[in-house]
Amino acid sequence: MKAAVYYGPNDIRVEEKPVPQVGPDDILIKVEASSICGTDLRIFKSGHHAVKPPQIIGHENAGTVAKVGANVEKYKVGDRVAIDPIVSCGYCYYCRRGITNLCSTFKKTIEAFGYYYPGGFAEYMLVPGKAIARGNVIPVPEGMSFEEAAIAEPMACALNAQILARVGAGNSVLVIGAGPVGMMHAALSRILGATKVIISEVSENRLEMAKKAAISDYYINPEEKDLKSYLMEITDGIGPDVIMIAAPSKAAQEDSVQLIANQGRICFFGGLPKNDYTACLDSNLIHYKEIFIHGSSGATTEHIKMCIEFMGGKRIDGSKFISGTCSLEEIPEYLQQISEGKHLKVVVKP
Numbered sequence: 195m196k197a198a199v200y201y202g203p204n205d206i207r208v209e210e211k212p213v214p215q216v217g218p219d220d221i222l223i224k225v226e227a228s229s230i231c232g233t234d235l236r237i238f239k240s241g242h243h244a245v246k247p248p249q250i251i252g253h254e255n256a257g258t259v260a261k262v263g264a265n266v267e268k269y270k271v272g273d274r275v276a277i278d279p280i281v282s283c284g285y286c287y288y289c290r291r292g293i294t295n296l297c298s299t300f301k302k303t304i305e306a307f308g309y310y311y312p313g314g315f316a317e318y319m320l321v322p323g324k325a326i327a328r329g330n331v332i333p334v335p336e337g338m339s340f341e342e343a344a345i346a347e348p349m350a351c352a353l354n355a356q357i358l359a360r361v362g363a364g365n366s367v368l369v370i371g372a373g374p375v376g377m378m379h380a381a382l383s384r385i386l387g388a389t390k391v392i393i394s395e396v397s398e399n400r401l402e403m404a405k406k407a408a409i410s411d412y413y414i415n416p417e418e419k420d421l422k423s424y425l426m427e428i429t430d431g432i433g434p435d436v437i438m439i440a441a442p443s444k445a446a447q448e449d450s451v452q453l454i455a456n457q458g459r460i461c462f463f464g465g466l467p468k469n470d471y472t473a474c475l476d477s478n479l480i481h482y483k484e485i486f487i488h489g490s491s492g493a494t495t496e497h498i499k500m501c502i503e504f505m506g507g508k509r510i511d512g513s514k515f516i517s518g519t520c521s522l523e524e525i526p527e528y529l530q531q532i533s534e535g536k537h538l539k540v541v542v543k544p
Contacts, residue, residue, distance in 0.1 A: 196544065197316035198522045199248045203241050206529075208522050211250075211316065219323025221269055221331065222261040223277070226340035228314030228542045229254040229516075230525070230532060231348060232373075238529050244304035252315035252542065253279035253308030256334060256343035260318065266326065274334040276343040276502060277314075278495040279307045281325045294328075295354065295492035314344075315522060317544045329495050335506040341519070341541045342505045342512035345374075348539070349504075349512070350497035352378040352440075352463070355490035356386055357497075359436050359459040363387035368425065368434040368453065370394045371441030371464060372404040372413075374515045374538040379438045379463070380410040381510050388436075390428065394421055397535050407514040422453055433458065440464050447473040451480055451487075459486045515539050 197211045216222045231254055237245055245251065259273040269275070282289050283299035299305070307313045312320070321331060334343040352375050361367060367383040369376050372395035383391045392412040395401040405413055414424050425433055433455040439446045442464045450460045466473070479485065505512040517538040520528045528540045 195317040196522055197250050197312075198252075198525050198542075200237065200245065200251050201247045203239060204526075206238060206526050213318050214312070214320035216261045216263050216320065217323065218263040218265045219326065220263045221259055221266055221321045221326060223255070223257040223275065223319045223321060224260040225255060225314045225316060225319050225544045226257040227255070227344040228252040228544065229341070229344040229348070230528065230540045230542060232532075234308070235529055235532055238526070239533070242309070244309045249309075250312040250314075250316050250319075251308045252313035253306060254344050254347045255279070255307065255314030255319060256340045256346075257314075257319070263323070265323075268326070269331060274336070274340070274343070276332045276334050276346055276498065277307060277319075277321065277325075278330040278332060278498050279313075279347060280492060281305045281307075281311070281328055281330060284328055292494065292496070294494045315525060315542055315544070332495065332499055332502060334502060338502070338506040339513070341516055343502060344541055345512055345515060345539050346498050346501040346505065347493065348375055349378045349382070349501040349510075349515075350493035351375065351490070352382055352438075353497045353501055354493045355379070355438060355461045355463050356382050358488055358490055359438065359461045361386045361388055361436050364389055365435040366390035366392070366429050366432075366455075367436045367438065368392045368394060369410070369438045369440055370443065370446045370450075371439070372397070372400040373440065375463075376438070376440035377404055377407060377409050377515055377538065379440055380404070381514075382504075383436075383438075384409070385504065385509050390434075392425065392428070392434065399535055403517070403538060409514060421449075425453055429455070435459065437461070438463055442466055444470065444473045448475060451476050451483070451485055454483065454485055457484045457486070459488070462487065462489045516541055519543050
């Protein structure tokens, strides 16, 4: 089979690899779509401590079951599936409570597809019995594209944050950052009941892509118009109920306490760079405005299932977040274009 193999920073090579051998408890997936994540870009540019070269990366995957092990009863050849990348332990404090994205064992081992296990930038991908037992293989309905199924995982990360922020009926939601996941935040806010969704983005290119997708009610470039004044104007002087910071911006985190309504909820969805990760917040504003601030990291299998249902049921048009497809050979070229902000989600079609 062909596979795009990561050998180190700025070094991905398309090679012939043996098709993985299927054990009695495993299944083999013919990869139909594997979307490129911002993490894949960071791995390509700078590496990752959990990715030991040579490795096949790609953790947002969907495909068709090509072969099943002798002991596998739940799946059959031809089944359409998406894969939850996180293989949780199933027995730690967090797994027992259903918070598998924060699995204690996973945080140590990063046992995930595209990291610990070979990922989806290949024609075939093995799903070991452990992952099947944990429920990582998710059915994809007929009529739903594999491209949409592949982006269910990043959308699920946004959904996790939306649920933690209690986005609901009548809320006003500010999304800072109009990358693909920021746009997913806007779309999810709408179907969860928000009546005013605002996107703030400094890149005119990305702001235009968001406008073209028509997934928000208001759009603003804060470098051209004062964000606080604009928010006060459209929220009757109250401010947004929820702020989703879907960008690695310390300034956005620091400014958010000035912008949020009383008892508002702020999600630090985008992580900060490792060499500049400390934000300075006005704790008096947090105190007197009764502000809730939280983070969000990853998603569970249930979140991914819900996003597949949202897209499969046409509640969200997943195609709006996909700006291109590429072959395995084109991955380095598209990674560069993504780093320049020229795309939303790009889906690899092996």
